Amino acid sequence: DAGVIQSPRHEVTEMGQEVTLRCKPISGHDYLFWYRQTMMRGLELLIYFNNNVPIDDSGMPEDRFSAKMPNASFSTLKIQPSEPRDSAVYFCASSSYGTAKTDEQFFGPGTRLTVL
Amino acid sequence: GDSVTQMEGPVTLSEEAFLTINCTYTATGYPSLFWYVQYPGEGLQLLLKATKADDKGSNKGFEATYRKETTSFHLEKGSVQVSDSVVYFCALPDSWGKLQFGAGTQVVVTP
Numbered sequence: 001d002a003g004v005i006q007s008p009r010h011e012v013t014e015m016g017q018e019v020t021l022r023c024k025p026i027s028g029h030d031y032l033f034w035y036r037q038t039m040m041r042g043l044e045l046l047i048y049f050n051n052n053v054p055i056d057d058s059g060m061p062e063d064r065f066s067a068k069m070p071n072a073s074f075s076t077l078k079i080q081p082s083e084p085r086d087s088a089v090y091f092c093a094s095s096s097y098g099t100a101k102t103d104e105q106f107f108g109p110g111t112r113l114t115v116l
Numbered sequence: 117g118d119s120v121t122q123m124e125g126p127v128t129l130s131e132e133a134f135l136t137i138n139c140t141y142t143a144t145g146y147p148s149l150f151w152y153v154q155y156p157g158e159g160l161q162l163l164l165k166a167t168k169a170d171d172k173g174s175n176k177g178f179e180a181t182y183r184k185e186t187t188s189f190h191l192e193k194g195s196v197q198v199s200d201s202v203v204y205f206c207a208l209p210d211s212w213g214k215l216q217f218g219a220g221t222q223v224v225v226t227p
Contacts, residue, residue: 033214043205043217045214056212056214091160093159093160104150104162105160105162107161
């Protein structure tokens with residue numbers, strides 16, 4: 001298995017631009033999580049999906065952030081417009097808690113976002 | 117709500133020393149407990165887990181015992197190496213499958 005795949009690995013953009021981060025979860029997993037990691041705030045859960053449906057988006061910082069999961073093999077996290085304070089590493093993770101009851105989460109390598 | 121508290125870092129020690137990272141939890145019921153590691157530039161990886169009280173998880177020389185009487189899941193390794201210099205996270209899942217992570221503890225092992 002290829003594991004969780006994220007793209008791009010690095011993104012540098014200017015303030016005000018739209019940024020789209022992509023994630024392909026492990027096949028068969030029914031949960032998908034988006035996290036943000038910074039030195040100041042540590043690891044924060046932004047949103048998670050179960051069977052492609054958003055369950056809890058209370059961690060999404062503001063309306064500039066949105067996430068979608070159009071099918072079981074793909075999810076996006078979009079920031080529009082981006083701001084310098086959005087600079088962070090964004091991780092996607094997946095798990096099969098709902099079916100196999102193995103509640104371990106598998107993380108992707110992350111996308112390092114820099115907003116200038 | 118469910119939560120974990122782990123000791124702050126950085127923890128600095130010499131090669132071959134004994135490592136302990138404390139983790140305590142608050143939870144409804146008896147969830148699984150996890151230790152994850154994060155290597156520089158990578159996502160978190162599961163190091164070990166325990167699924168019920170008194171279970172001991174172990175991997176790569178690390179051990180942690182699920183103790184419900186003290187609500188703890190301390191991570192230990194008898195003889196650390198320089199390659200163990202990473203960040204360690206304690207975590208527990210809630211009933212919805214969401215993981216609650218501790219703040220992370222950076223370990224620095226010097227030769």
